[in-house]
Amino acid sequence: MPRVIFIDAQENQFDADIAVGENLMQGAVDNMIDGILGECGGVMSCATCHCYIDPQWQALIPPPSEREEDMLDMAIEPNEHSRLSCQIKITEELDGLVVRLPKSQY
Template sequence: MICVTYIEADGTSHDVHVDAGISVMEAAVRNNISAIEGECGGAAACATCHVYIPAEWQALTGSASEDELAMLEFGEGVDERSRLGCQITITQEMNGMTVLTPVTQR
């Protein structure tokens, strides 16, 4: 199992343990982390799974595609760390990764 830590804007922290192959959005939704909605089910079509990836993990998560960047324009508080959680597939190497969530997904 891979451990990913989600830290909400108010500091609330959740460790989740998941198998490789699911997305950062799915891992959150399946573990009832309501700061990530994932309304469209992972189609990069709603911008409700906006997350921040700390700089030290970005080499593993890669960067956003053009389509993803277009959708991120609808996110709140978007900055250079912003990604759509549905577009990041969790791998074994991401064990211990921290993901930050924005103040709101709406």
């Protein structure tokens, strides 16, 4: 299983093994990663799974859809590395993925 490294706003690191094919949000929720809530269950209607993908990993993840970009506009402190974790499917190539968490969703 690919390992994902989550880094919170205080630079604390949490590792999680997430199955190939699962989305990043569900993997974070299953591993009790604080900062990824996924209140809507991954249907892109809440932005509570907002995260930042480290730049070195951007090329391995498909770009956000127009709908995802619209939802990211509602996230707190979005930037050019912002993504909704519910829209990122885990692949073998994402082993070691570094995901940074925002200061707060609220």
